Amino acid sequence: MKSQKLRIDTPSGRLKLIVLRPDCQSGQEGEPATEQAKLPGILWIHGGGYAVGMAAMVHASCGKLLAEEYGAVVVSPEYRIALRAPYPAALEDCYAALLYMHYHADELGIDRDRIVVGGESAGGGLAVATCLLARDMGDVNVAMQIPLYPMLDCEDTLSSRDNHGKVWNTKRNHWGWSRYLGGLSDPVGEGRVDCVSKYASPARETDLSGLPPCYTFVLDGEPFFIETLDYVRNLRAAGVDAHVDVFHGDTHAFDMFRFWTFEAKEAKRRLCAAYERAIGR
DSSP, X not given: OEEEEEEEEETTEEEEEEEEEOTTOOSOTTSOOOGGGOEEEEXXXXXXXXXXOOGGGXXXXXXXXXXXXXXXXXXXXXXXXTTTOOTTHHHHHHXXXXXXXXXXXXXXXXXXXXXXXXXXXXXXXXXXHXXXXXXXXTSOOOOEEEEESOOOOSSOOTTTTTOOOBSOOHHHXXXXXXXXXXXXXXXXXXXXXXXXXXXXXXXXXXXXXXXXXXXXXXXXXXXXXXXXXXXXXXXXXXXXXXXEEEEOOOBTTHHHHTTTSHXXXXXXXXXXXXXXXXXXX
């Protein structure tokens, strides 16, 4: 893979993007690709509880895996994390990156009909929020969403409440949401206000119709187990093709932190199969 750093102008200022391209992609740098050379485009959004993380995490992600296995142009935005700016800064940046992919598809060598939005953890939550915004705005037709073990619900669920799993747990989850929401809601305990947008906490959206097909995986002992299952179930109820694979364990982001395990390898194999069915080679 070839890695390139871009800086684009957005309504909120300059935004850095890391762009991964297959070595085999034809055409000179900056020149429009031919129709035959156009590849799927994957907007891959890094995790970090909305509060930390960086675009370079794409190099250890399933987004890069899909690009290497099937050929795609991957765009990873250096969105404003909540320690710098709370909601809606991160979503604004991710959506700006999606619009850039769409409107600059020719020079990026991207097929506009095969744009995928994915990410892990908070990046998965932002992937869902970006798909919701794209649906509601009508700017981009997203072909597939891949929100891996997504951080969707600012309120405690049965699996995020009193969770002591590895990497991410209840205490860290409360911390991440409190930084991201910036005072809009108290994510700890009872008495939360009801002014949190569906774009901030996508679990609040009640109408999931019109969203792109979805694939995800999750562990049964991690905090986001229940909200992942709920999201897939609600997508199906809305008539959206959606599937989740569940594996046993309690290490959040196990595909990255325990990549050598059977569960991680099998999760990636099933993700690749789902991607190939939806997007092709």
